[in-house]
Amino acid sequence: MIRVHHLNISRSLRVIWLLEEMGVPYELVRHRRDKKTMRAPLALRDLHPLGKLPLVEVGGKVLAETGLIIEYLLAHHAPHLAPAATDADAHWRYRYWMHYAEGSLMPQLLLKLIADKMGLLALPIRGMVKEQVKLHLDYVEKEAGRSPWLAGNEFSAADIMMSFPLEVSVMRAGVTAATHPNITRILSAMQARPAYQRAVAQAADKG
Numbered sequence: 001m002i003r004v005h006h007l008n009i010s011r012s013l014r015v016i017w018l019l020e021e022m023g024v025p026y027e028l029v030r031h032r033r034d035k036k037t038m039r040a041p042l043a044l045r046d047l048h049p050l051g052k053l054p055l056v057e058v059g060g061k062v063l064a065e066t067g068l069i070i071e072y073l074l075a076h077h078a079p080h081l082a083p084a085a086t087d088a089d090a091h092w093r094y095r096y097w098m099h100y101a102e103g104s105l106m107p108q109l110l111l112k113l114i115a116d117k118m119g120l121l122a123l124p125i126r127g128m129v130k131e132q133v134k135l136h137l138d139y140v141e142k143e144a145g146r147s148p149w150l151a152g153n154e155f156s157a158a159d160i161m162m163s164f165p166l167e168v169s170v171m172r173a174g175v176t177a178a179t180h181p182n183i184t185r186i187l188s189a190m191q192a193r194p195a196y197q198r199a200v201a202q203a204a205d206k207g
């Protein structure tokens with residue numbers, strides 16, 4: 001059985017969503033952030049030294065990093081959610097977004113979140129952060145206009161991987177249908193998927 005550790009308001013919704021898309025049974029363990037520090041429970045460090053979520057327990061292993069967890073689940077259960085190498089354009093676009101989501105876009109959005117929290121103290125870096133976030137979001141907007149989904153004509157796990165930074169962009173970086181119509185179109189299409197909605201219902205804190 002696949003056991004998924006989920007943290008409220010976090011990246012780990014993506015793993016639940018993927019499992020719902022695949023229709024593979026899983027056990028969900030819900031964890032809550034500390035209300036003051038927003039940190040995950042420290043006890044999670046017994047499971048993995050960083051104690052960050054998502055974490056997945058499967059076949060006697062503990063998997064960390066959303067991208068790796070997605071790759072593992074696709075390899076074992078749903079290779080069709082990644083474009084095959086024979087479709088070179090979609091395949092390499094897919095692989096690009098799989099890296100870009102956590103490797104490039106999330107760091108910029110986190111910098112913005114921190115700078116916003118710092119208020120006046122962040123004055124020296126505010127311009128740079130703003131310019132970089134704009135550069136990235138304008139780029140994603142242009143790419144998102146090329147096809148119905150991020151990797152091409154078919155929905156893929158790259159859309160799942162990119163969903164979190166795109167949702168953060170709407171919540172924290174001023175992305176709207178007026179400023180970024182292609183991003184918001186893809187995001188709406190993601191959120192309209194029945195599997196996404198089942199994942200949100202599953203993840204909801206029942207406590």
Ligand SMILES: N[C@@H](CCC(=O)N[C@@H](CS)C(=O)NCC(=O)O)C(=O)O
Pocket residue numbers: 007009010011012038039040041051052053054064065066067102
């Ligand atoms: N790159 C990692 C990031 C993991 C991560 O930072 N998770 C956050 C949730 S969004 C977390 O656990 N934060 C709580 C903490 O740092 O204590 C991934 O994609 O899995």
